[in-house]
Amino acid sequence: MLMMLIRRIMLGIVTVSLVSLIIFAGVEILPGDACTQYLGEYQADDELLAQCRKDLDLNRPALERFQEWAGGAVTGDLGTAVDGKTKISTIVGDRLKNSLLLAFCAMIVGVPLALLLGVITGLWRDRKPDLIASTLAIFAMTIPEFVSATLLILIFSIWLGWLPGIVLTSASAPASEFFPEILLPVIVLSLVMCAHIMRMVRSSVIEVMESDYVQMATLKGVPYWRMVFSHALPNALLPAINVVALTIAWLLGGVVVIEVVFNYPGLGRLMIDSISDRDLPVVQSIALIVASIYVCVNLAADLLTMLANPKLRTIYTRK
């Protein structure tokens, strides 16, 4: 068990290191650098270019700069943005906080709802509640987020006027000021994640309900609901941990489109803006943060699954 734990954590560290290497190498290989971008039309001036590269330390070998950047990142120092003054950790910090807020709200709404719907649709498979919920889930999963977001703004904010359709709060404002502007983005996000998790839970419930031990329990005369709660659900909900983890990672790194639609000042929009501006140091930092979150969340999910599932536990002890 302990060996397994250590192995998994080591693998996570290897993955994050690889990510940082890929990001850094990618930025190095692509044509142009921070200076050609910063200077824009003045980049033809060799003297300015040379001066800028010297200021930003771009003349040193890539490997040396990588060591310095990666070393700083470990201690939480992400360096400075392309203007050479603003600390990246301050820019990114506010945005990360906002993204966490959005993800947290979407999870509180989405995860319990998804589990509930997944169990209901799984138990009443192919009956009315299942057919309705499963059809709606296909819509929620497949329709692009910007489409559902646009439709919800049209309905709830323009036609009905119930909720604000756009976020006007500044990035550094405290969390409480994002209400009620945050509600529509939260609804869209929780719809999408709810659909994914629900489908997963549904198929897992169906599988467990058809398994031998559940049929055995039924034949032995265990009351239906007791069988569901004490035999079926604990096993059926285990695989949900991994899907929830993937969804959390997605919420923290991939909701660029939603943030753009609602003008929400999160990590995703910062990512797009800094890619457009080719503010590469910021892009590198965001990529590293998001990848680390992804690895950590997945690691946590695997460990949770291991702890919750006695079968897996013994397999790993024997290894």
Next chain:
Amino acid sequence: MAATTATSMVSGNRVVTVLKDLASRPSGAIGLTLVIFHVALALVSPYIVPFDYKLQNSSLMLTGPDAVHWLGADHLGRDVFSRTLMGGREALLVTGVATPLAVIWGGFIGILFGLVGGRLDEVLMRVVDAFLSLPWILKMLVLIVTFGTGVEVLIPTLAFFYGIPVIRIARAATHDVIARDFVWAAKARGHSRISIIWRELLPNVLDTLMVEGAMRWSWMLLAFSSLSFLGFGVSPPTPDWGLMISDARGFMSFAPWGVIGPVIALSSLIIGINLTADALAKALGIDRAQKAPM
């Protein structure tokens, strides 16, 4: 244990059987109809649209639907109906080429490393993990911002990044097959790796790859239209649903018709592909619901 070979797997009979099974399921029938409709529309739309997609008429600016302009006009006075009919062409072209490319390269690498195994396989999987842990939009935007937004950039970019998760799927599917008798037999007969991949592994992994490809197609379409929506995809004045929605969004409060046409078109295509993929998975006997998104 029947070792089906590549030739018999893709033979006419099986394709017909699977297609029949597909069409007999409600989701498959609806999905196929939607997909075929959109592909046909993309092919013929330039010849049937009532108006030129780039014709601007300032007197029509943001006017509502009427008998001549069925879906009204956009902020530049262009006919929304004509633009909606043509709005899927670029998306279908790019994703239609990029999806097979992604499945082929990802599938080949996945099967190869699944067969070879060992250290190299371990290293490759870490690299795959590393790529998967980065948000898709970041990876793509970095390339697109550097090299431009043309079709010749979008196709390889999408094909490359969407092939990476296919590696994983193909590798896992290969592992399921590789321990079976006929693979051992082929190895014992001294067949080369390429021959084992082509004759023993590929036919047994093909079903998984097909379903995976159908799913990738819908995700790729999602990614493509999101990129267009964000302004990194198709360049104006080419009509594209993502771009049209993004343009018309600002006028949504008083001219919602600019949004509704492309919204319905894009959604129906993506839903169609998803339904088809779902039905295909069931027809081929692969449970897709167990797999996590992206």
